[in-house]
Amino acid sequence: MPELPEVETVVRGLRRSLTGRRITGVRVNWSGSITRPDPQSFVRRLRGRRVTRVDRRGKWVVIELDDGQTLLIHLRMTGQLLLEPAECPEGKYTRVVFQLNDHRESGTDRLRFSDMRKFGRMVLTDDPASVLEELGPEPLDDDFTVERFKRMLAERRGRIKSLLLNQRFLVGLGNIYVNEALWLARIHPLRSADSLSGVEVEALHRAIRSVLRAAIGQGGTTLENGNFRQANGEAGEFVDELLVYGHEGEPCGCCGEPIERVKVGQRSTYFCSRCQPTSADG
Numbered sequence: 329m330p331e332l333p334e335v336e337t338v339v340r341g342l343r344r345s346l347t348g349r350r351i352t353g354v355r356v357n358w359s360g361s362i363t364r365p366d367p368q369s370f371v372r373r374l375r376g377r378r379v380t381r382v383d384r385r386g387k388w389v390v391i392e393l394d395d396g397q398t399l400l401i402h403l404r405m406t407g408q409l410l411l412e413p414a415e416c417p418e419g420k421y422t423r424v425v426f427q428l429n430d431h432r433e434s435g436t437d438r439l440r441f442s443d444m445r446k447f448g449r450m451v452l453t454d455d456p457a458s459v460l461e462e463l464g465p466e467p468l469d470d471d472f473t474v475e476r477f478k479r480m481l482a483e484r485r486g487r488i489k490s491l492l493l494n495q496r497f498l499v500g501l502g503n504i505y506v507n508e509a510l511w512l513a514r515i516h517p518l519r520s521a522d523s524l525s526g527v528e529v530e531a532l533h534r535a536i537r538s539v540l541r542a543a544i545g546q547g548g549t550t551l552e553n554g555n556f557r558q559a560n561g562e563a564g565e566f567v568d569e570l571l572v573y574g575h576e577g578e579p580c581g582c583c584g585e586p587i588e589r590v591k592v593g594q595r596s597t598y599f600c601s602r603c604q605p606t607s608a609d610g
Contacts, residue, residue, distance in 0.1 A: 332500025333543035341559030386499030407448030
């Protein structure tokens with residue numbers, strides 16, 4: 329967390345307010361947030377740069393600048409990118425602050441990076457491919473077809489849930505949406521990837537894209553811990569649409585059996601043993 333829908337929501341909010349604006353100053357409160365270059369060079373190279381484009385690759389926020397540099401930001405578990413007026417209190421978890429020019433239309437003077445757990449990272453680079461090149465395909469792109477997905481799964485023998493969490497295999501999915509997609513597709517999370525039938529792969533492909541689009545439409549998922557926030561500070565509303573994640577012991581929305589929870593790769597995994605049998609034959 330945040331996953332693809334949350335990062336996409338943040339990117340859309342930033343795109344509206346950041347594109348075309350100039351970074352007039354940068355303050356680094358915690359140097360550990362900056363992976364490269366060193367914090368002093370980070371501040372110097374960003375000062376005066378104009379934002380030309382804001383995009384997303386996987387779970388990375390991609391901010392392109394007018395001199396060819398790219399600022400890459402990964403929110404990890406608790407990172408937040410918040411557009412605010414200068415008079416807003418910064419809060420004790422503020423790690424980096426970007427001062428912005430001309431706030432007349434947007435009403436915002438700064439972009440603030442808050443990160444309670446300190447796992448989020450920033451990279452300023454002339455070569456974004458050096459960071460992003462090993463990422464897998466985007467699940468919502470047109471070229472992520474059912475046939476391509478079948479080829480990707482054909483020779484993979486690991487557990488399907490663990491594989492879907494692998495960002496080199498397919499980007500953007502995390503624990504929440506993998507649980508939801510597998511339930512929608514009626515596939516047990518411990519199934520071997522190469523055991524899925526063609527019909528099951530089609531169902532999983534459809535479920536992945538469906539749940540991601542629905543979550544984006546609701547501004548992402550903000551859980552009870554409140555960690556995820558949109559760029560304007562609002563919570564994501566998809567939490568009310570989650571069908572299995574966080575619902576241990578509650579009746580399955582399809583068959584009424586209690587939702588179960590196990591650990592897969594140290595991650596809580598929610599499923600219905602009746603709707604998601606351990607084999608294709610049920």
